[in-house]
Amino acid sequence: MSESGIRAVFLARRATLRRLLLARLGDAAEADDVLQELWLRIEQARTGPVQDPAAYIMRMALNLATDRRIADRRREGRHSAWGSLQPESAEVPGQEQALMARNELARVQALLDSMPEAMRRALILFRLEGRSQRAIAEDLGMSLSGVEKLLARGYRQLVEFQRSALADAWQGRPTRNHARDQGSKADAG
């Protein structure tokens, strides 16, 4: 019953979901591709009754779009925090890859460890448990706006980390990147 309910919601919201995916991915073919993947997930999932199926599906679409953006970056070979977490195999041998991934993750972990306890806890409750800000406010005994500010500050640090990792990657590995660009130009010509 709940399953077919979710499917019906998908079909009714198809146009909105596609708009969301298009806005997120900026490419019609990719949006259609992810839309199909979303449908497959809904077909295969055996979820229990969902409180607000429309919002649930929208969030699912948003998550899939983010996964796709990250995969795209990886295919483009762009160096970012994700780029070095997911390097291309031709460039880096397997063990070095794993090591790089671990270093990157360890740095994010160190960043988390350096945060005030309340901020770290708010991030865990929000990201891992998917708690609402209201629930987090209750948990931490804070005001709603306090939690919002805390989460925003935490995320800002993560975004900053990502930007600096991106900058490091460009400065640290210009030769390899340059060589590859040259190579692809030669291939094209």
Add this chain to the structure above:
Amino acid sequence: MQAEAMTIADQALAWHLKVPDMGEAEWETFLAWLEAAPANRAAYDEVAEADGLLGLVLAGGSVPAHPVHRPAPEPAEDFGAVRAGPWRRHRRVLGWAASGIAACLAVVGAWSFMGADPRLTVEQTAPGTIKELAFAEGTRVQLNGDSAVELDPRGSRRARLLRGEALFTVRHQPQAFEVEAGGFRIRDLGTVFNVQLGERTLDLAVREGSVEFDPEGVALVVHAGEAITINRDNGLVLRHAAAGVGGWVTGELVFADTPLAQVAAAVARREGVTIVLSEGLSDRSFTGNIRLSGDGAADAAHLAALIGVAIRRDGDRWLLG
């Protein structure tokens, strides 16, 4: 200029924090905001990526870097602040890592490789029934209960596992045999291997020979006796030892430090019974062999006896705990 860029970044962040609680009208406003300017989209992209990185670390990606910080017997206690819910996944990943059989190898991303292909046909099984499919060139696919695979038995060297579990016995040929599951690609190098597609994980175990996982990406070679588990949510790849690969074909299930939810699911899939675990039981780990009798009711009772809990019947379900 600078101030304006800050504002967009903050807007993106505010939207990201709102997503879990948004109602219909707010989704519409969010959509309009995303569509309004490429800069908005880029800013949201940045936040979403940071969020992905955070999720990855919180989901246990940090474990290999700090192995000694986690007390092995009660890995959950380290995060006393966190309660049930999606958390269970986290603990499972930590559990493997803490017990020393797993190592974070890499992080991978999934996408679909195969488009619609009219030559492919879908084969599926009901719970409790298994099916053997033979390719013309000698490759065999054994499909476990409650599973579906898409393949072209006449020729093309590829298959897609849509759900459930299958054991592939591949005749090696110049053109590699490829299996896609959950958006990941597995390339055989002449071998027998088992693939199990769960809602949140993809399990790959190799009995003979070796396979290459994600050949265009991390290109991870998995050898006989090894297994990897891919977290489908965050792409984290963990390696552990494989035991009793594909044992379900003959009814011999082998588990090492496996959450009971997975053990019950394996029995249910093969025997076509519905087993419901009481709260708190699902995450308990199980190590041992289970020899299935072919009688679902007897096997459910056997499982209850093995883990030392009561069993009772509720319609066509078996309640353990």
